[in-house]
Amino acid sequence: MxxxxxxxxxxxxxxxxxxxxxxxxxxxxxxxxxxxxxxxxxxxxxxxxxxxxxxxxxxxxxxxxxxxxxxxxxxxxxxxxxxxxxxxxxxxxxxxxxxxxxxxxxxxxxxxxxxxxxxxxxxxxxxxxxAPVVPPAPAPVALLGVQEVTSRLATLDQLRAAGAITDAEYQERRSAILSSI
CATH class of the missing domain: 2.30.29.30 (Pleckstrin-homology domain (PH domain)/Phosphotyrosine-binding domain (PTB))
Known part of the structure; x- marks a missing residue:
């Protein structure tokens, strides 16, 4: 043409x-x-x-x-x-x-x-x-929970080592974190 x-x-x-x-x-x-x-x-x-x-x-x-x-x-x-x-x-x-x-x-x-x-x-x-849009697979909830608990415990250890919290506060908060699992 x-x-x-x-x-x-x-x-x-x-x-x-x-x-x-x-x-x-x-x-x-x-x-x-x-x-x-x-x-x-x-x-x-x-x-x-x-x-x-x-x-x-x-x-x-x-x-x-x-x-x-x-x-x-x-x-x-x-x-x-x-x-x-x-x-x-x-x-x-x-x-x-x-x-x-x-x-x-x-x-x-x-x-x-x-x-x-x-x-x-x-x-x-x-x-x-x-075509269906396939969302990325979410991270397993259990893995996210473990990572979060580990992070919170590490922060708590740092606070105790720095003297920002007492041993009694440390034990109380550590128990609270572990019981949230």
Whole structure:
């Protein structure tokens, strides 16, 4: 595809997909629908809801944009709302089915190489997004208790050696520390 000179991330994505017949207008208008700070990862041409347009995968959403002379259509699927995607392909074209918030959207007539690459990237992004965050394992409570008691006893020994507490106070506090175990 010829260089469009819209924005570096959009231009790079457009160059990777090659020819997107009839999508130049959508590519030029894509910055108008992007959120602040949102970047485009991949593009593909396709048909959705009776119109041929542009499918854009960003770091935040999957967007279908049709920007015709007589009508415009914009539908977006925030990545956090997408539960799964399905890619099916024939010889040249394929269909990307997106399941989001209990709904199903089928984007058809996507060129096979671009659609496969986009669906793979989308699946990988969703897997990373939904991967459970595993917190670091906490130190065993018993070990923390032993370390705390040892520290308190060492401080108590230092206080007695410095003459800050009497032997009777030392014995009383030492007994209290040991009984807290």
């Amino acid at each position: 010829a260089k469009i000179n819209v924005r570096p991330d959009i231009d790079a994505a457009a160059e990777r997909i090659g020819s997107v017949v009839g999508a130049k207008r959508e590519i030029e208008h894509l910055p108008e629908v992007l959120w602040e700070g949102e970047t485009v990862d991949m593009l593909a041409g396709g048909s959705y809801g009776g119109g041929i347009g542009l499918l854009a995968l960003t770091d935040l959403r999957l967007i279908f944009l049709k920007h015709g002379i007589m009508s415009q259509k914009l539908e977006d699927f925030p990545l956090g709302n997408i539960s799964s995607v399905q890619w099916t392909a024939g010889m040249l074209m394929g269909t990307l089915t997106v399941y989001a918030s209990g709904n199903k959207a089928e984007i058809t007539q996507i060129a096979k190489p671009a659609g496969k690459a986009l669906s793979d990237k989308l699946r990988m992004t969703l897997a990373q997004l939904k």
